[in-house]
Amino acid sequence: MLKIYFDRQGHAERVVVLLSSGNKERDNACVNHCMKMAISMPRIRTRVSGEIWRKLTIPPDAVLTEN
Secondary structure (H helix, E strand, C coil): CCCEEECCCCCCEEEEEEECCHHHHHHHHHHHHHHCEEEEEEEECCCCCCCEEEEEECCCCCCHHHH
């Protein structure tokens, strides 16, 4: 389970591992995959706090591709 923080342009700026898979290489691959993410920005005044984040769970059988 990962928590991804986004900047004001909607690009990932940091990733925090909340729950490890037990495999350090897999965790690093998931973090690298999430650092390439981008989201559409929410409308103005929809942010509750100053940070924009999403929580993501990657299933153990998911295949992470290199783009």
